[in-house]
Amino acid sequence: MFLVPDSVGRFFHRMASPPHFYAFTERLMPWLVVIFLLLTAAGLYGGLYLAPADYQQGDSYRIIYIHVPSAWMSLFIYVVMAIAGAIGLVWRIKLAEIVAISSAPIGASFTFIALFTGSLWGKPMWGTWWVWDARLTSELILLFLYLGVIGLYGAIDDKRVASKAVAILALVGMVNIPIIHYSVEWWNTLHQGPTVTKMDKPSIHVSMLIPLLLMALSFNVYYLIAVIQRMRVELLQRERNSQWVKTMVLENKQ
């Protein structure tokens, strides 16, 4: 831990304390919303207006600006959820447990968006809404994993026990993540290969790449906003008998 500057260590230590986290995120929220709106406006303007139509796919390809960032987020959030779950499992840090379970519905939402927008893109380009190929099927399994996490957590009354169970399920499900990523290389699929995350030069023009990256950033900030909102509710419910929550209720603060 000697590599971590003192002030950074103190910051994380304070953040792990529920009342500090609650107060700090309240002050942070307006800034996050402004950054999110700016990134989204720039990304959509670049993607829907400035970027040219694709020479093969016409304007239908513009679904890429939500489809690909959503798919990236569906994987990223799953990894965050599993790591937070593992931290909660090993060190019993309450806030890590809350990060894990609060991420699940947002990850499920992004997975659903990736599948749905992919379907709307597939229909005009492939001629079908859905095929049971490796990429689509493994992404659908990801959606079920998220739903499994949410369902399991809801089924166990003791939320500390529920967090343990959920963390184990999330960690086992990690197996699916590389399968999704490499599915388009390991199997012959209808889904196109990666155009951005290739080791050599990405095979996408810079006028299309910049809005795509802006949207990816925007979705990351969105995740931060949404996960904080969910965490605050989860925190209040878990800590409803503690003094800091009681004080807030009596002072009628929200």
Added chain:
Amino acid sequence: MTMQEFFAMGGYALYVWPAYGLTLIVLLANIIIPVVQRKQFFVNALKKNGKKL
């Protein structure tokens, strides 16, 4: 580019706009639900407190 051309999306409007519309709905829902739940929490907690007093 005129407004009509923009919204026509080169003939793919029926695919592009529903994709964007649904994304907007899902992302908005993920913010609205926890905010409503938090408001609800404070309303319920105050009621409970009133009974105790």
